[in-house]
Amino acid sequence: MGSALLLFGATGDLARRMLLPSLFGLDADGLLPAGMRIIGTARSRLDGEAYRDVARKALAEHIDAERLVAATVDAFLARLDYVPLDATDPAAFAPLAEAIGDADLSIFLSTAPSLFGATIAGLQAAGLARPGVRLALEKPLGADLASSRAINDQVATAFSEAQTFRIDHYLGKETVQNLIALRFGNVLFEPLWNTAGIDHVQITVSETVGLEGRGDYYDGMGALRDMVQNHMLQLVALVAMEPPARFDATAVRDEKVKVLRSLRPIDAASVESCSVIGQYTEGASAGQPVPGYTSELGKPSTTETFVALKLHVDNWRWKNVPFYLRTGKRLPERHSEITIQFKTVPHSIFATRSGPLRPNRLVIRLQPHENIRLSIMAKEPGLDRDGVRLREVPLDIGLANAFADVRRRIAYERLLLDLLAGDPTLFVRRDEVEAQWTWIDGIRAGWKTAGMTPKPYGAGTWGPSAAIALTERDGVSWYD
Ligand code: BG6
Numbered sequence: 001m002g003s004a005l006l007l008f009g010a011t012g013d014l015a016r017r018m019l020l021p022s023l024f025g026l027d028a029d030g031l032l033p034a035g036m037r038i039i040g041t042a043r044s045r046l047d048g049e050a051y052r053d054v055a056r057k058a059l060a061e062h063i064d065a066e067r068l069v070a071a072t073v074d075a076f077l078a079r080l081d082y083v084p085l086d087a088t089d090p091a092a093f094a095p096l097a098e099a100i101g102d103a104d105l106s107i108f109l110s111t112a113p114s115l116f117g118a119t120i121a122g123l124q125a126a127g128l129a130r131p132g133v134r135l136a137l138e139k140p141l142g143a144d145l146a147s148s149r150a151i152n153d154q155v156a157t158a159f160s161e162a163q164t165f166r167i168d169h170y171l172g173k174e175t176v177q178n179l180i181a182l183r184f185g186n187v188l189f190e191p192l193w194n195t196a197g198i199d200h201v202q203i204t205v206s207e208t209v210g211l212e213g214r215g216d217y218y219d220g221m222g223a224l225r226d227m228v229q230n231h232m233l234q235l236v237a238l239v240a241m242e243p244p245a246r247f248d249a250t251a252v253r254d255e256k257v258k259v260l261r262s263l264r265p266i267d268a269a270s271v272e273s274c275s276v277i278g279q280y281t282e283g284a285s286a287g288q289p290v291p292g293y294t295s296e297l298g299k300p301s302t303t304e305t306f307v308a309l310k311l312h313v314d315n316w317r318w319k320n321v322p323f324y325l326r327t328g329k330r331l332p333e334r335h336s337e338i339t340i341q342f343k344t345v346p347h348s349i350f351a352t353r354s355g356p357l358r359p360n361r362l363v364i365r366l367q368p369h370e371n372i373r374l375s376i377m378a379k380e381p382g383l384d385r386d387g388v389r390l391r392e393v394p395l396d397i398g399l400a401n402a403f404a405d406v407r408r409r410i411a412y413e414r415l416l417l418d419l420l421a422g423d424p425t426l427f428v429r430r431d432e433v434e435a436q437w438t439w440i441d442g443i444r445a446g447w448k449t450a451g452m453t454p455k456p457y458g459a460g461t462w463g464p465s466a467a468i469a470l471t472e473r474d475g476v477s478w479y480d
Contacts, residue, residue: 009110010040051082093126172411260435271446278306283459
């Protein structure tokens with residue numbers, strides 16, 4: 001019967017930048033099922049040949065030239081076919097069903113959510129929502145709890161939860177999975193991984209890019225919903241969760257959802273002390289002048305392009321341990337990092353001239369260069385006639401060096417492979433998404449009641465100065 005991957009939104013940005021290059025990467029390593037066909041579909045009236053051209057260009061643009069061996073590229077392109085489709089026309093699904101036949105089927109929906117309903121109805125009517133078919137959904141899955149429920153309900157009319165694979169591409173990132181390995185593959189950290197050992201946690205996802213022509217989507221969302229609701233809350237859940245009994249979809253997601261449900265609500269009474277929002281104005285990025293958000297957008301807007309939050313996970317483990325989160329567009333550099341700041345030693349045995357003892361810090365860098373670094377205090381070499389001198393030094397778990405011969409994969413490679421294999425561990429379950437939206441909706445309602453609007457920050461800076469005050473009030477500095 002063979003197998004097939006059906007790609008909705010096959011000519012779109014995500015398909016060209018991420019999905020086709022990922023599928024190529026998997027195919028080049030012999031990881032795609034033999035004979036698996038990849039059937040693209042979108043509104044454009046292309047034929048198979050024209051779509052293979054689109055794919056060839058996408059690979060040339062997004063894959064290093066030395067990996068583009070002609071025979072490998074041709075073998076990959078030979079898997080591709082294309083069926084044009086207007087998702088709003090139920091009759092249009094019949095040719096698709098015919099092209100797929102009885103293949104073992106995975107479907108990837110990377111289209112505007114406004115088309116989800118019609119697409120799912122069309123798939124069902126054409127007999128493509130049969131048992132065993134796996135459906136991957138790309139964000140945005142709603143703009144609040146109500147709309148997310150509506151989408152999930154629509155999906156559930158045709159696909160069971162076990163067939164539904166909600167993508168959060170952060171879960172496909174190597175270092176995010178490494179966080180699980182670090183926590184639960186080592187005895188070293190877990191005994192300290194709680195309120196007794198940890199002072200606070202910071203998570204920064206900073207980007208240098210601005211709107212990137214995505215104004216239609218982004219202006220309706222803002223940083224809180226674009227980045228915090230999904231990626232950053234998933235990181236919080238992985239940092240804060242209890243040890244799952246095993247690395248499987250139910251155990252891991254059960255633990256994550258408990259964290260998401262334990263987030264202390266931020267409401268009108270606490271938004272001003274627990275959140276800061278900003279919008280970039282003109283400034284510089286990589287040494288070049290760049291316009292402000294509203295000029296890029298071409299209209300006035302009160303959408304936040306920066307958000308910083310102080311949150312608490314209200315349970316025994318995390319009592320009194322703040323989590324500080326910040327993310328934004330047009331910040332000075334692109335990096336994503338989790339910092340675990342441990343407590344200071346209870347008493348220093350060293351003379352004051354050795355300087356203050358700095359608390360240990362574990363920095364998990366997701367990008368651009370994945371790395372895990374533990375900073376510890378060490379003795380400075382010397383005869384110490386006036387007492388021992390200490391200095392903070394890093395212990396690098398330099399992933400780049402330790403695993404130098406391993407190619408870094410695109411997050412979607414892992415996720416696509418798991419989708420094909422039907423393993424949902426790194427996909428987001430409905431209860432997780434809904435817990436995330438519940439908490440996010442509370443913050444947005446709080447902003448509205450409190451009349452909070454974004455403060456300006458110059459492009460190329462670390463957000464409004466209030467974001468610095470958010471942590472400094474607690475005696476904490478953002479780790480840059
Ligand atoms: C997406 C957001 O989900 O994640 C984008 O919609 C953002 O606004 C992107 O730029 C960041 O992903 P990454 O993998 O580059 O950190």
